[in-house]
Amino acid sequence: MTGILRADLDVGLLTNVRMGAEIATGLAVLTGRRLSMPFEQAISPAPRSSISESKQGRPATLLDLLELPVEIVHTDEWALHAGERTDAVNWEPVGAAVCVLDPDADLDNPQLLDFANGRTRFVTPPVSDMAVVEMQGRLLSFYSYFFYGRPEALRQLHAVLRGVRPRRPYVALGARIASGLSLFNAIHLRRSDLTIGIPAYGKVTPEDLAANLGSILPADELLVICSEVDGRDELFDPIRQRFPQLAFANDLILNDHGNEFFSLPRHEDNALGLVTQELASRAVGFVGTIGSTFTAIIQRNRLLRDPNQRFLFTADFTPDGPTYHHGEFLDIADGAYSWNRINYAMSPDVLAWFREWPEAT
16 A cells, blocks of 8 residues: 655645645655645634634635645545554754755755755655655745755646645636626735834835835726725725725625625635635736735746746835845845845745745746
């Protein structure tokens, strides 16, 4: 019988859970194992729900919302393997590690060192003769920043990982809503970025955000705001002054298309987030929040549709160092990879989840 690779669900919301599932799927494929996760476990709810409790229905699990392109071990079968010999592997924090596909790779190769971006821990897909390989801890990283290999091997792996994708009903609803809007632009804005006490965040005001958006997006076109905040919040007043045609993703999904949304197999906050990402992925222009994995999935979706898509952000919430201009972090240094050239002034392990990268294609 084929061996099993076991991994936990991430403790975050759907996007973080998806990232961990992508890494686990990659490791399962690379080691020729079936994938086991606590598929029966519900994904954490949003801390501030946009949906009344009476309408949320049953909490969503990973397999309720996402397809996985790998043979999986369901919960009832996993229970039969409780006494199997297990090889425990712990790479935490996984963002500080580089998974090198070729076990014979030259670790002094300049391109590999550029990829590592200051990371010094190199691992390879776990090889074991035990029935179960258990990946311990969080697997929180974008695959674009984690797996390193020859170009053809990476292309094949990335093609498989693109199979970790939303189930069709959620994609279809997001696409229908986008089609009904015709041409529109979208932004993702987190209120917490403007209210919590992080010094770098405190330098950015709602007025700054509105000014930045005004330099990036046409003011006479419909702007759809994706946010956990009620559209009446004063946070959006400066944006309203610049963009008279304004709509909120939550209103479009929960009100204008409420019957369709609440007819989905799951219709809680993670399902809402999934439909929102599909909607924003189809905008003409999109500007996201740096440091948000939610934004990152939208930007990846758009990149996979159009490799020329630019990664645009509402503001620079990062420590001093990179050059932010008209929504974009510009290349200011040398290196084989975009993270080398942008040169964020932060620990390399943080960049594993801080944003998605053009290398995701």
